[in-house]
Amino acid sequence: xxxxxxxxxxxxxxxxxxxxxxxxxxxxxxxxxxxxxxxxxxxxxxxxxxxxxxxxxxxxxxxxxxxxxxxxxxxxxxxxxxxxxxxxxxxxxxxxxxxxxxxxxxxxxxxxxxxxxxxxxxxxxxxxxxxxxxxxxxxxxxxxxxxxxxxxxxxxxxxxxxxxxxxxxxxxxxxxxxxxxxxxxxxxxxxxxxxxxxxxxxxxxxxxxxxxxxxxxxxxxxxxxxxxxxxxxxxxxxxxxxxxxxxxxxxxxxxxxxxxxxxxxxxxxxxxxxxxxxxxxxxxxxxxxxxxxxxxxxxxxxxxxxxxxxxxxxxxxxxxxxxxxxxxxxxxxxxxxxxxxxxxxxxxxxxxxxxxxxxxxxxxxx
Numbered sequence: 001x002x003x004x005x006x007x008x009x010x011x012x013x014x015x016x017x018x019x020x021x022x023x024x025x026x027x028x029x030x031x032x033x034x035x036x037x038x039x040x041x042x043x044x045x046x047x048x049x050x051x052x053x054x055x056x057x058x059x060x061x062x063x064x065x066x067x068x069x070x071x072x073x074x075x076x077x078x079x080x081x082x083x084x085x086x087x088x089x090x091x092x093x094x095x096x097x098x099x100x101x102x103x104x105x106x107x108x109x110x111x112x113x114x115x116x117x118x119x120x121x122x123x124x125x126x127x128x129x130x131x132x133x134x135x136x137x138x139x140x141x142x143x144x145x146x147x148x149x150x151x152x153x154x155x156x157x158x159x160x161x162x163x164x165x166x167x168x169x170x171x172x173x174x175x176x177x178x179x180x181x182x183x184x185x186x187x188x189x190x191x192x193x194x195x196x197x198x199x200x201x202x203x204x205x206x207x208x209x210x211x212x213x214x215x216x217x218x219x220x221x222x223x224x225x226x227x228x229x230x231x232x233x234x235x236x237x238x239x240x241x242x243x244x245x246x247x248x249x250x251x252x253x254x255x256x257x258x259x260x261x262x263x264x265x266x267x268x269x270x271x272x273x274x275x276x277x278x279x280x281x282x283x284x285x286x287x288x289x290x291x292x293x294x295x296x297x298x299x300x301x302x303x304x305x306x307x308x309x310x311x312x313x314x315x316x317x318x319x320x321x322x323x324x325x326x327x328x329x330x331x332x333x334x335x336x337x338x339x340x341x342x343x344x345x346x347x348x349x350x351x352x353x354x355x356x357x358x359x360x361x362x363x364x365x366x
Contacts, residue, residue, distance in 0.1 A: 017119055022047035030054045030278050030319060033108060035085060036065055040112035043074040044119050045091040052086040059084060060276055064102040065109040071099035096122025096164055103132035105273050111141040117162035118150045126160045133273050136208025136247050143206055176200055179207035180250045181349050184325050186213055186232040187254045190221035191261060192332050193236030199229040212251040215243055240264030245271050253326035256285050259305030260294045261333060272301035279318035288315045312336020321345045325352055
């Protein structure tokens with residue numbers, strides 16, 4: 001792989017399956033996406049592959065994906081807990097067939113199977129029993145697959161079929177700005193009465209998290225869309241809201257933080273699945289808001305945040321990048337908010353705090 005960091009370009013020399021390495025030990029830290037997608041990808045190899053991560057990763061369920069891969073002919077075992085990593089894969093390719101992949105705890109189980117399905121020896125049909133959370137990510141998976149040359153048939157979010165024999169084709173590809181990372185800056189504008197524009201993210205974005213702008217608009221921020229991006233202007237005052245965040249749950253910690261500054265309660269619903277992410281995010285966000293003096297009601301699937309004056313204090317981050325970045329936004333309005341272990345943002349946004357400080361400095365100079 002060739003990397004041009006200054007030009008934001010990567011060039012990858014692909015290889016046909018099976019993988020050249022007939023086995024590997026892979027450590028993914030606390031990156032759930034990497035664990036799930038690699039677990040499916042190594043099944044296309046020919047050899048022994050072991051995947052492991054941090055102690056928290058060893059608590060994060062993956063049994064739904066393991067069951068789906070086994071149904072397609074893979075030999076995959078959870079070494080310790082019956083439902084969690086480490087995983088041991090004795091790979092010999094995938095046969096194909098029909099698999100059930102439950103998606104009530106993560107849509108990434110389904111995405112992982114879809115991404116590798118075309119390389120099975122036979123057609124792959126995936127059936128999804130019950131609820132499928134975070135559906136925009138499945139739409140994104142299918143659109144990206146198609147852009148690279150692999151098509152799938154679908155019946156809503158219940159049944160998917162990927163014909164065998166298709167192959168991804170090399171191409172030049174422009175990667176969209178990360179909507180999950182960008183939403184913190186949109187929230188900052190809404191909270192402080194500033195203005196932030198994110199070029200390259202429009203209403204037709206592949207990423208569901210652009211919908212966070214709609215949440216801000218319902219809370220009273222001014223949102224403008226054009227062909228080149230999205231802009232948020234804030235008045236510094238936000239109304240409370242009741243919202244189902246299932247489809248964009250990565251943004252819920254930020255909304256919870258904004259709730260402390262709203263004029264009426266913020267009610268967040270239908271996100272029980274975030275309890276199995278980098279941390280138990282519902283409990284973690286509730287605990288840290290309460291540490292800063294905010295009144296919070298925690299339910300099995302959500303939170304109610306009551307407007308409260310924030311007091312100075314230290315925020316524990318639980319090795320969770322989303323919590324660190326969300327609570328940093330609070331510090332733009334409330335003095336004395338100290339983020340412990342800020343380095344955890346390196347997982348997805350290594351220079352986040354530098355960019356946030358640059359934004360704050362530009363506002364002060366305006």
